[in-house]
Amino acid sequence: xxxxxxxxxxxxxxxxxxxxxxxxxxxxxxxxxxxxxxxxxxxxxxxxxxxxxxxxxxxxxxxxxxxxxxxxxxxxxxxxxxxxxxxxxxxxxxxxxxxxxxxxxxxxxxxxxxxxxxxxxxxxxxxxxxxxxxxxxxxxxxxxxxxxxxxxxxxxxxxxxxxxxxxxxxxxxxxxxxxxx
Numbered sequence: 001x002x003x004x005x006x007x008x009x010x011x012x013x014x015x016x017x018x019x020x021x022x023x024x025x026x027x028x029x030x031x032x033x034x035x036x037x038x039x040x041x042x043x044x045x046x047x048x049x050x051x052x053x054x055x056x057x058x059x060x061x062x063x064x065x066x067x068x069x070x071x072x073x074x075x076x077x078x079x080x081x082x083x084x085x086x087x088x089x090x091x092x093x094x095x096x097x098x099x100x101x102x103x104x105x106x107x108x109x110x111x112x113x114x115x116x117x118x119x120x121x122x123x124x125x126x127x128x129x130x131x132x133x134x135x136x137x138x139x140x141x142x143x144x145x146x147x148x149x150x151x152x153x154x155x156x157x158x159x160x161x162x163x164x165x166x167x168x169x170x171x172x173x174x175x176x177x178x179x180x181x
Contacts, residue, residue: 005031005130007094009148010038011140011160014174020071023157023176026123027080027144029093036125039078041148042156043068049118053077058106059116070123077120080149081113088112094144115150140168 010026026038050062059079069078079100083089089098100109100116109116125133133139142164148156161172 005036005141007097007144009041009142009144009160010130011142011157011164013138013140014171015136016138021123021138025148025156025160026070027093027097027149029091029099029122031130033127035127036130038123039069039080039119040067040123042154045120052120053118055106056118059100059110060118064118067117067119069119069121072122072124074121076122077118078122080117080119081109082115082146082150084112084114095146097144097146097149115146117150140164 005028008028010028012021012024016022023042024040025042026040028036028038030037044065045068047066048062049056049060049064049066052066056077056079068074080093080097081089081100083092083096083098086092086096086098091101092098100113130139134141140161142160148160158172161168
């Protein structure tokens with residue numbers, strides 16, 4: 001394995017046509033010799049947190065939707081937060097963004113975080129699999145910003161590519177279906 005991509009974004013290249021990942025932006029949570037785990041940031045579901053996981057409405061507005069974090073274990077729930085004090089978080093991914101531990105007292109979490117987002121499922125790669133996909137290249141690596149995690153996700157794919165600059169600015173203008181162009 002080369003350098004860890006933890007805290008980086010994986011932006012699906014236009015050649016990646018798998019419907020689970022087409023035009024997705026994934027935040028890499030873990031990347032080591034045992035594999036890679038990430039969360040898709042731009043796939044909101046139609047299900048509200050209040051309908052799916054009522055106790056988590058202590059963390060987010062009841063009308064907030066659960067985001068589809070990926071195709072693996074769709075019943076698994078993850079919550080990312082922007083922490084006031086990153087040292088108080090169990091697992092910081094980048095900057096002040098980290099996961100909320102499953103055993104955390106929700107009331108306590110609210111008082112030490114600014115923003116929170118709920119995900120169902122995750123994206124996962126076995127050891128070496130992501131490196132092979134990067135060589136194809138199925139993914140474009142880009143730096144993450146906190147607003148990427150907590151934004152609406154509308155057009156995040158184009159936003160990140162534009163921000164990356166250079167040849168990616170042009171790629172960012174590519175329509176969902178180029179055949180309609």
